[in-house]
Amino acid sequence: MKNFRQLLIVFVFLGIFASAFQASFAQHFVLYGFVLNSQNGNPVAGQRIIIKSDTNEQYYNFVDTLTTNFEGYFIDTIFYPYDHYTPFEVFTHDCFGIMHLYKFSAPIPQNPYYFTICTGMPMTCFANYSYTLNPAVSLAVDFNNLSFNADDYFWDFGDQTFSNQKNPVKVYSNPGTYAVKLKIHDQFHLCEDSIVKYINVSNVYCNAGFTYSHNPYNPLEVQFTDQSTGGVNYYYWDFGDGTGSALRNPFKQYNIPGNYKVKLTVYDSQPVFNTSDSADALISFVQSDYLNFGGQVFDGLFPVNYGYSELYRKEGSVFVFEASTTANENGVYYYFKKFKGNYLVRAHDVFVSGSTQNLPGYYGNKLFWQDVDPINLTQSSFGFDITLPSTIEYPAGFSSIEGFISKKVNGNLVPAANITLFLLTTDKQPYTVIYSDSEGHFSFPAVEYGTYLVYPEIPGIWTTPYTVVLDENKPNVKNVFFILENSTVASVDETPETCFESIQLYPNPATTEATLLLIPSRQSVSRIVVTDLSSRIIYQAEEKVNNQQHKIAIPLESWEPGTYFVSVISQDVLIKSLKLIKIN
DSSP: HHHHHHHHHHHHHHHHHHHHHHHSSSEEEEEEEEEETTTTBBOOOOOOEEEEEEEOTOOOOOEEEEETTTTTEEEEOOOEEOOOOOOEEEEEOOOOOOOEEEEEETTTTOOOOOEOOOOOOOOOOOEEEEEEEEETTTTEEEEEEBBBOOOEEEEEEEOOEEEEOOOOOOOOOOOOOEEEEEEEOTTOOOEEEEEEEEEEEOOOOOOOOOOEEEEEEEEEEEEEEEOOOOOOEEEEEEEEESOOSSSOOOOEEEESSSEEEEEEEEESSSSSSEEEEEEEEEEEOGGGGGGEEEEEEEEEEEEOOEEEEEEEEETTTEEEEEEEEEOTTTEEEEEEEEEEEEEEEESSSOOOOTSBBOOOEEEEEEESSGGGEEEEEEEEOOOOOOEOOBOOOOOOOEEEEEEEEEEEETTTTOOOOOOEEEEOOOOOOOEEEEOOOOTSEEEEEESEEEEEEEEEOOOOOOOOEEEEEOOOSOEEEEEEEEEEEEEEEEEEHHHHGEEEEEEESSSBBBBSSEEEEESSSOOOEEEEEETTTTOOOOEEEEEEEOOOOOOEEEEEESOOEEEEEEEEEETTEEEEEEEHHHOO
């Protein structure tokens, strides 16, 4: 009785006892039993057992659902009104959905209860459906029932209309987005499930289609072109190699030969896609089209112990960068899986500025790409050896040559980094090589008086050299400018830098704003272009400067932290490029 009083106090405290029974006293009994497999007598775990009161009395009713444990055992404690005889039922269903039932009256149940049933596929059901707009009937939707273990169906079409059909056809009165609910039951109403999908009903349709073309110089490069029709607003490409794209006309570079099933799916709206369609194609790449080749890089009679190689592929009348690799300690370089075609291979001993020992050179042992016969690659081979050209004696002195090389991107000038520049004699004998820095700046220091050629060397790019004369009247030249555009590098004879006495940028690093200070020597019109490391233009302005100091405020607050380049351009020539650091 002590335990009973404690339990009674708990129920009174929670307010459950009074609301459930509407009486001051209650009693309880324990109900338990087992579920066994009718085939082998083994316990049935996870079987659902239902206990409920079998009465029409509204002031008291009871229902509980149990699940057998691994021994097939179930147990429950039931409270009911004092001195009130109530009929109860305990039942379960077998693998055919047949009910197994015991009835008894409280307060004296018969214990234990044994259920011997067949087992098999669990009595579960899953609701699901698909739908398509019917192109033959305006605002009509064909519903396709995809439910599992369902025998009864109830459709709510979201517009106050309903259906009990398995695969109904619904014609809406107005276009719009509707929440369509499908509710199902199995044969014995032991399982219930439902699903809601939001569908956008309109008269807009789409049909997927696409074409593709291989790069004739590298078939692994494929350009896809959308040919879909209808009200298409969104695209998704599955390239068949685990990658995809949401662009309309994507470009894809495959890594290895093989067969790839490419699928394009198009949609007419978002976020609820009403109409969609798909198209696919099988793209094959043949392994025999791929070749491996390489060679050794030599410094005179000996292999270089560190080398760097660049590969350029001919496309039409131009050469484009294909790949790069390092040479090992024996000077060996190798390229894998390349297509038949014409190539240039250029090698460096060490990729640093100012090396006076060895110069970069091409297969064919030439300094300039125009003097080289391209490799006609028709079979795999290891015999494309390169002997690096050597320099002549450097003309040491106290003069210097400086300048900038820039490239046009979307009509704007941005710094061109890591460009190879030679200092040559007037008959193109090489003194040394340097490489432009991240700001496009280059410098040949400590040069004696004389006449020189400054020559940017870029594979496939035609160069106009810049002639520099150093003498007592002009011992230092700082206005050597080159512009890389399309397939040419042009030198610029104009020296607009003379229109500025000083160009300064502060503060640097900066947080919300930087100031560009221009101190001109004469009146001019200049453009200010700010680019990021990917050569994307972040800010630009055109300024008229006179003989006074000119300050230009550059707003940084909305920029991401990182490195930017501030370029001052006058008369279409890059005057100076300054590095700007944005911090939080």
